[in-house]
Amino acid sequence: MLDPFGKRAKALVKELGGINELLLRIPSYVGIDEVMERITWLKRGKVPPEIWGLSDLDDLMSFYALLGALAFSPYGLEMEIVKEANVKIYSGRISKQGIDYREISLPLVSFNEDEIPERDRVIIEKRLHGEISPEEKERLRLKYKMHIGEMLQFWEGNLKEIYIRGGYAYLTEDQMLELWKRAFGRNIERAVNLLYEIRDELPQYYLQLYEKLAGFAREYFKERLEKFGSAKAQPLRFDLFPPCIKTAIKGVPSGLRNYAITVLLTSFLSYARICPNPSRKDVRIKDCIKDLSVVEKEVLPVIIEAGNRCTPPLFEDQPNEVKNIWYHLGFGFTDKPSIEDSGNTPWYFPPNCDKIRANAPQLCKPDRDCRNIKNPLTYYLRKLYFESRKSGEKNE
Ligand code: SF4
Structure with a gap:
């Protein structure tokens, strides 16, 4: 299979009864160790032949097993390692087998070679440069076409590098692969965000797989972890909060107060500070911390101050609401x-x-960061994760 989010994959998932049904079938279809082989080859640096040779169904099952495991930690080293290994597997396949634009998840459209004037091709593809090898010229050839609006969702480079004509971007194979990698990363995030909602209903198999994945990721990224630590519980980063939380913190009018402060802010701030990435929904505060000082010093004051900024101040006319916060x-x-x-x-x-x-x-x-997000906590988790990566790269 060329792309687990492409048309063929979607048809197969549908045939198997949809994503939820597929996730229920996977544990009896493929073993945890077998799924882990999609990842553990990273240590040896070479995709094993068994992975190249997987049938479409086997490929889909083992890949979606990983997505199910990621539901327990939507942003973190586990996500990074799943992306890294699978981008290499699928982009390797795409390069080997050639791109069938009908099969991959990018919105490519077919085009006729005559659409590009000959003189433009001569310049862009360096056709008159005798010193350039035929392989290099092949790499420079414009072979794919995508609507410019679609392309801009994924392209992060300089637009001067792209040949644009009549509202379409014409792409070389390398450019197309770059876009595909971005789309693939985004598709993984989107799928995992959806599965995050149902993680409590997933069979135990996925939690076990997640634990194996986490163990391998810790080992694989050992050096980085030793240098920069992981994005676990840490002081609140207000600048990374989603818009709804920032609005609640500023204080809200009377009709909104109880929901914004007691329901939303209390749950968000407490999880964000104490347990940003809970592996299950029935976790208790005492499972994560030994005493209440963090709650009393870092979480409660923010809630109380936000309540005081409401009009009228929440805790003045509803003093019992503090008990409701603890509730x-x-x-x-x-x-x-x-x-x-x-x-x-x-x-x-x-x-x-x-x-x-x-x-x-x-x-x-x-x-724009709310795209694909289903819960404010995953918004925060995602931002924390990218921030820690950014500062890691800067320090390095
Ligand atoms: S999309 Fe979600 S995270 Fe973003 S502002 Fe709305 S509720 Fe908050």
């Missing part, structure tokens, strides 16, 4: 909790974006 943190309806009380009630998970939009549409003013 949503999982300590029961109290204002003097101890760490042992954690688990008396569920620790509320941040509501999904569609719930926020339904209950408090004024809070949701999406920015």
Whole structure:
């Protein structure tokens, strides 16, 4: 298979009963160790022949098994390693077998060679340069066409590098592969964001696979981890919060106060600070921290201050709302909790974006990073992850 998000793959997923059904079938179809082979070859540096030779079904099953495992950690080293290994596998296949634009997930369109004037081809493809080898000339050949609007979603380079004519971008194979890699990364993120919502319903198999994946990723990225640490619980990064949370923090009018402060802000800030990447939804605060100092010093003051910025101030006319905050943190309806009380009630998970939009549409003013995001916490996690990568690269 050339692309697990392409048309053929989609048809196969549909034939198998849809994505949820596929995820239920995978554990009885392919073993965890077999799935891990899609990743562990990275250490040896060469894709093994068994992977090249996988049938479409085997390929799809083992790839989607990895997506199911990533639902337990949508942004982190595990995601990075799955992307790295699979980009190499699929782009290697695309290079070997040639691109069938009907089979890959990029919106390429067919085109006629005559669409490009001969004189332009001579210049762009360096046809008169005798010193350039035929292989190099083949690499310079414009072979693919995509609507410019579609291309801009993925292209991050200089537009001067692209031949544009009549609203279309004409691309060489290398340029097309670059775009495909970006689209592939985005498709993985989109799929994992969807699966994140149902991770509690996934068979145990995926959690076990995730643990193996995490172990391998820690080993593979050992040097980097030793230098920069991982994006686990850390002081809150307000600058990376999604727009809905920034709006709630500024204070909101009376009709919105309870939802914005007690439901959304309390759940978001507590998870973001204490356990940004919970592997299950029934986790308790006492599973993550030993005493309440972080909650009392770093989470609660932000909630209280946001409540005070509301009009009218939330805790002035509803002093009992503080007990409700502890209730949503999982300590029961109290204002003097101890760490042992954690688990008396569920620790509320941040509501999904569609719930926020339904209950408090004024809070949701999406920015470009909200694309494909289903929950404000994954927005934050994604930004944290990219920030830690950025600073790692800078330090290096
Ligand atoms: S899309 Fe989601 S994360 Fe973004 S502002 Fe709306 S609710 Fe918040």
